[in-house]
Amino acid sequence: MRIELVLEGWDASFNAITELNGSGKSNILDAICFVLGITNIQQAAQNQQDLIYKHGQEGITKASVTVVFDNSDRSTSHAGLENSKQITLTRQVIPPAISLPNITKYILNGDKVQQQPILSLVQSVQLNINNPNFVIMRGITKEILGMMEEAAGTRIFEERKEKAKQTMRKKEKCIEWITSKTSSELERLARFLRAHDWTEANTCVDKKAVMVDAQREVDEGEREGAEAEKKHGRIKKKWGKELAKGGKSKALEVLSSHVEELVRLGTQLEIKEGTIVDEQKVKTLEQSLKELNQSLEAKHTDAANLTTSHGEQKEKHTQMLNKVATSEELLQTLVTGLSSNSNAPTAECCILIRQIPWHILEVCSDR
Known part of the structure; x- marks a missing residue:
């Protein structure tokens, strides 16, 4: 049995074979x-x-x-x-x-x-x-790269990089916990505010209806009082005329009607006094409404403080991500420079070697 494998399209300087695992x-x-x-x-x-x-x-x-x-x-x-x-x-x-x-x-x-x-x-x-x-x-490439990293002294930075990533994962868990807690607290406060607003609106509607009814009763009482005053003046004039004519019987009838009118006016006076008591109750309810509004403003302030704290934590997390990204770029640049054909490190590599520890220390200090 003979198996012939033909590979076409190779470059003249081809020196490597790359493909998925199990491809031969x-x-x-x-x-x-x-x-x-x-x-x-x-x-x-x-x-x-x-x-x-x-x-x-x-x-x-x-x-x-x-x-x-x-x-x-x-x-x-x-x-x-x-x-x-x-x-x-x-x-x-x-x-x-x-x-x-x-x-x-x-x-x-x-x-x-x-x-x-x-x-x-x-x-x-x-x-x-x-x-x-x-x-x-x-598998040989990893061994060669490992020897180069060990000889260049960059292997320690890989360990520090892993520690920094572990710290970042811990920070991310803390941020997720804070975000979850803040979201639940904000949701609870939002429900409380909606319920409070609905209750206050219903209370204001009820108070407004009571005040409208009381004002209507006051206006009606004032109108009836004015009519009674006018009627009393007419009766008084009529009674004077009857007395001048000497009609005693008619004077008694007029007096009786005046007594009945006084009784009616006394009843209306009692009704007006009850209306005044209702107005005092309305003032008490307005004071309670003012206190509830002050409590609502305090809750709004607490919600704003929680939102500010969440923003600060998110900004710190973004800063840590930027620092780690900078350290990774410097490390990758160093590895690329050491893997070149030059026998001696370039000036740029030397500068990067001096800069990387400071970046790593900055990331580690934020843990």
Whole structure:
């Protein structure tokens, strides 16, 4: 069985393979290392016999990997291969079941060769396959970056950065608790204010109705009093005329009517006195209304204080986020500068190294 994998569109300076987990990156790298004869790279197979499917028990007689190189550029061609447009390199392993011990074959453009010509071919294009860093496998980059951070002294800033993040998480929980408590308190005060306003409105309506009724009764009493005064004057004049005529019987009748009128006026006077008492009650209710309004203003002041406290806490949280962001930018700039090809730190990196501790200390002091 032979599986051919063709990858197109590679750049001439391509030197890395990146893809999602499980896509076969390690298999491609292992195959390239195997066919080039690299020995200082740890492969997935423990020995060459593991490269053959079921160790040759299913009729598989060999394991083979073939790499085809583009040789169209004559200026970089290896000596003796200038006329070949492509260079085909194959390595085969035959299991012990067929031959003892394992036999490894190198085939270059269809001709069987030893490993040394293969090494010479690779070295002719300025490749040193025995270099430990010729192929950087997965996971090695983190180790190299860790050594660089340790040598540059930036690993301690990562620890401080993590502590600052933990402090920020604690602060965020406190802010969430304060926000929740403030929201519930504001909601409770809002319900109280709505209920208070509704009660005050109903009370004002009732008081207004009582005052309107009392004023109407006062106006009606004044009108009836004026009419009674006019009637009394007319009766008095009429009675004087009757007395002048000597009509005693008529005078008695007039006197009787006057007595009845006095009784009626006395009754109206009692009614007016009751109205005055009601007006005094209205004044008492107005005083109670004034006190309730003062209490409402005090509640409004408490609500404003809670809102101000919430704004201050939110502003402090924003300031801490800005400080941490600044520290992260400085740290990232330092790491980028140390990862460059220069052997010595630049002046800008030195300045950043002096600035980062102050930013970190500022963030830590706000915990």
